[in-house]
Amino acid sequence: MKMSTSHCMIITAIAAFLLSGTISSASADALPPYKDELFSAQTVMQTSDNGAFETINYDEMRDINGRDQIPEQRVQQKYVSLGIRKLQQDETLSLDGHRIDVTRVGPTDNAAFTVIFIHGRDGTRRLGANDFTFGGNFNRVKNLVAGNGGTYYSPTVRTFDSDGVANIVELIRYASERSGGRPVILSCASMGSQICWGVTRDPASVKRLKGMLIVSGVTDPDFTKSAFYKAKLPMYFAHGSRDPVYAATDQQGLFEALYKSKYPTRFTLFDTGNHGTPIRMIDWRKVLNWILAS
Template structure:
């Protein structure tokens, strides 16, 4: 059946409307509550800079010993929902001649958005896919992403140099090609933050990114020279005040410089928190919704 020119025009307008409606989803709380009573009821001790800076109460006896069945090894069952494992698989991707081992949770293609987690030193893809460690926070992340039509990748990064950056640039490109036009969020922890900073300097990767999350990471004094900075993509920091590996003050100083430049940024400081505290305590729903809405 042939369509008239006017009919085709109407259909095009309707299609454009639905595309706009899809984009507007990200302007609100795109990710609905998931176990918010367990993960999002954190006590705010201090706020500043119009809400861009916050200090959250952290209590090891409550947030580790009171939360885990076996401290730091296995959280209580109520913190996890394992149905998401049905959409989880380990695979090796071929990315422009590079092989990358990943754990993927969610659809391989046509995902509504992508979240990538980069582990730190001595880690691999298993860290970001473990349901029971870090108080079940990775399980929540998987449910928030895959449960809302997104895809989550936890890759094994072999090195935190240019080779590691190239591998993750390939993963970002691959995810973007699998789900064209959809948001890609890169999150990095500890030494993995070097991958985030490296990606921030890669113009092709930056074009595909929606934002980044840096947890317990090293500061990048040259970040303001990067394409990521020039694109003003949102950047969320999370750090423990007693971090013995990378000082919170270094990241906070970078955050304050960005804030003065009217850069879209947020800093969550966990009072008395250690190096691994942000991975356990970050409110993934808040962080991801803030980036998606920016």
């Protein structure tokens, strides 16, 4: 049954009201199942650190060739639900002198929670909003977030330096204020992880954040000196074991140090996975529910 945009917005508003109460009670199931049979049915090969570290079986023939209609370009139709595009808008935000191109999925105001995805080198806002690449995983996160009353932002980051960090600091402030201070989760992929690490050093942003996800990222040896670390906000890592860009062992070393210090952290390693594997394979529902419940 087709719904009008107004009906869709009403449903989203109701979901936001219900979800805000769920999040405030720190429920482990803040986000209900969404295509879990396609995205969450992954084989855990081994776990350690009381389940905080897990190794997931990854197979290119199954998880790319068997999943995509056109390998690495277009996923099979069953993996996506395109009705969420009714809530999607490209816009340019002017925030205290910072102009930021974003794709927004979900309401501008009163979001139940916010998820911001930062792309890597040569990416734009379109990467994090593409419904069909990376096995449809961005379509899933859009549906999980906006379909439950939240707002998802995919901004364009032009430089991965202090200027890029400053832009995302402003976007975090904007999202937090427009949502009435509800949870903001920042996720960064590949070179974009430099933006996440920069944000961890901004005390004002840390007060607005609920947690962070680092996907195939670079390691920050000085993370323990950051405001984010001192606030003990949850940190989730996802990496491919054969990543040729940023070695998984480097990130694992940081995770182990954090875990031993009783810091709230999780690590998912995709066995034989490459640099782009975690973006395709990360279980967004599991990650977001863990952060929201922490």
